[in-house]
Amino acid sequence: MRHQSRHLVRGLDGTNYLVPFVLVTSLFFLWGCAHSILDVLNKHFQETMHVSKAASAFVQAVVYGGYFLMALPAGAIIRRFGYRAGVVTGLTLYGLGSLLFIPGSQLLSFPFFLFSLFVIGCGLTCLETAANPYVTVLGAPDSAYRRINLAQSFNGLGWMVGPLLGTLFLFTGGDEGADIATPYTLIGAIVLAVACFFCFVKLPDVAAAESEEARPDEAGRSMWQHAHFVFGLVALFLYVAAQTGNNSFFINYVVEEGGFTPYVAGLMLSFGRMGFFLLGRIGGVFLMKRIDPARLLFTFALGATACMALTTAGLGMSGVVAIMLCSLFESIMFPTIFAFSLRGLGRHTKTASSYLIMTIVGGAVAPVLMGLIADHSRMQYGFLVPLLCFVYIAYYSRGFLTKRFC
Numbered sequence: 001m002r003h004q005s006r007h008l009v010r011g012l013d014g015t016n017y018l019v020p021f022v023l024v025t026s027l028f029f030l031w032g033c034a035h036s037i038l039d040v041l042n043k044h045f046q047e048t049m050h051v052s053k054a055a056s057a058f059v060q061a062v063v064y065g066g067y068f069l070m071a072l073p074a075g076a077i078i079r080r081f082g083y084r085a086g087v088v089t090g091l092t093l094y095g096l097g098s099l100l101f102i103p104g105s106q107l108l109s110f111p112f113f114l115f116s117l118f119v120i121g122c123g124l125t126c127l128e129t130a131a132n133p134y135v136t137v138l139g140a141p142d143s144a145y146r147r148i149n150l151a152q153s154f155n156g157l158g159w160m161v162g163p164l165l166g167t168l169f170l171f172t173g174g175d176e177g178a179d180i181a182t183p184y185t186l187i188g189a190i191v192l193a194v195a196c197f198f199c200f201v202k203l204p205d206v207a208a209a210e211s212e213e214a215r216p217d218e219a220g221r222s223m224w225q226h227a228h229f230v231f232g233l234v235a236l237f238l239y240v241a242a243q244t245g246n247n248s249f250f251i252n253y254v255v256e257e258g259g260f261t262p263y264v265a266g267l268m269l270s271f272g273r274m275g276f277f278l279l280g281r282i283g284g285v286f287l288m289k290r291i292d293p294a295r296l297l298f299t300f301a302l303g304a305t306a307c308m309a310l311t312t313a314g315l316g317m318s319g320v321v322a323i324m325l326c327s328l329f330e331s332i333m334f335p336t337i338f339a340f341s342l343r344g345l346g347r348h349t350k351t352a353s354s355y356l357i358m359t360i361v362g363g364a365v366a367p368v369l370m371g372l373i374a375d376h377s378r379m380q381y382g383f384l385v386p387l388l389c390f391v392y393i394a395y396y397s398r399g400f401l402t403k404r405f406c
Contacts, residue, residue, distance in 0.1 A: 059248075091191050237361070268320075297333065298398050
C-alpha cells in the first residue's frame with residue numbers, strides 16, 4: 001500500500017510529490033465542511049427567520065454564485081503568482097467570511113449572513129481553482145483519476161463533519177439556544193491559521209504533462225475544440241446542481257416524508273447521506289484500479305438516476321433511504337468528471353480548470369428552482385431537477401465508453 005501511494009504521486013521524471021499532495025489534500029477537508037454546513041443553515045434560517053424554501057436556497061446561491069464571479073480572477077492569480085498564492089488567497093477570504101458571522105449573530109440580518117457566505121464562496125473558489133487541477137498533475141497522467149478521487153475522499157470527510165457541527169450548534173436548545181457564531185468562529189480561526197502556514201510552504205509549480213492518450217495534433221488546439229472538455233463543462237454544472245439540490249433539501253425531505261425532527265434529520269444527513277458519500281469516495285479510489293473510470297462513472301450515474309426516481313416518487317421511508325443512498329453514487333462524479341475534462345489539455349490546464357470551477361455555479365441554480373417547485377407543490381417533486389441532471393451525466397460518461405470523446 002505504501003509503495004502504491006508513492007507510485008500514485010510520482011511524476012514521469014521520477015519526482016516524488018507526496019509532501020505537496022498531502023498538504024493540498026488537507027484543503028479538501030476544509031471546503032467540504034464549508035459546503036455541507038450550508039445544508040443545516042438552510043433549514044435553520046427557515047425556522048428562525050421564517051423565510052420560504054425558495055428564499056432559504058439563497059444560502060447556497062450566494063456561495064455558489066461566488067464561484068461564477070471569482071473563478072476567472074482566481075485562475076489569473078494562479079497563472080501569475082502560482083498555486084500557493086491561490087491557496088493563501090482562498091484561505092484568507094474563507095477565514096474572514098467565517099469571522100463575519102460574529103457580528104452577524106448580533107445583527108440577525110439575513111442579507112448580512114448572505115454577504116458573509118458570499119465572501120466565503122469567493123475564498124472557496126480560489127481554493128478549488130488551485131487544488132483540483134494541482135492534484136491531477138502531481139504524478140503520472142494515467143493515475144490522475146485515482147489521485148483526485150483520493151484527495152476528494154478527505155472532502156467527503158469534511159462533508160460529514162459540517163452537518164454534524166451545524167446540527168449540534170443550531171438544532172439543540174430550540175431557536176433561543178441556537179448558536180450560529182461559535183461554529184463559524186472556530187472554522188475561521190482554523191482556516192486563517194492554515195493560511196499562515198501555507199505562506200511559508202513551498203509548493204512546486206508542476207506543469208501539466210500530456211496524456212499518453214492525447215493525439216499528436218492536440219498541442220496546438222484550443223481547449224474549446226476538445227469535445228470532452230466542452231461537454232464536461234455541462235456535466236460538471238449539472239452534477240453540482242444535483243448534489244447541492246439534494247443536500248439543500250435533504251432535511252426538509254426527511255422531516256416531511258419520514259416524520260423525523262430537524263435534529264434527527266441533521267444527524268441522518270451527517271452520518272447517513274454523507275457517510276455513504278465518504279464511503280463512495282474511498283471505495284472509488286480502489287475500484288478505479290480494477291474498473292475503467294468511464295464505465296464506473298456510467299454505472300454510478302445510472303444508480304443515482306434510479307435513487308432520484310424513488311425519491312421523487314415520495315415513498316416515505318423508501319424515499320428517505322433512496323436519497324441517502326444516492327450520495328454513494330454521487331461520490332466519484334465531481335473528481336472523475338473534472339479529471340476527464342482536463343485530459344490532454346496540456347498548457348490549457350490552468351485556464352480550463354478556471355472554467356470548470358465556474359460551473360460550480362450550478363449549485364446556485366438548482367436549490368432555488370427546487371425551492372420554488374416545493375413552495376408551489378410538494379417537496380418530493382423538486383427532486384425532478386437532480387433526476388434530469390443525472391440522466392445527462394450518464395449520457396456524458398457513455399461518450400467515453402463509445403469512444404465519442406476519445
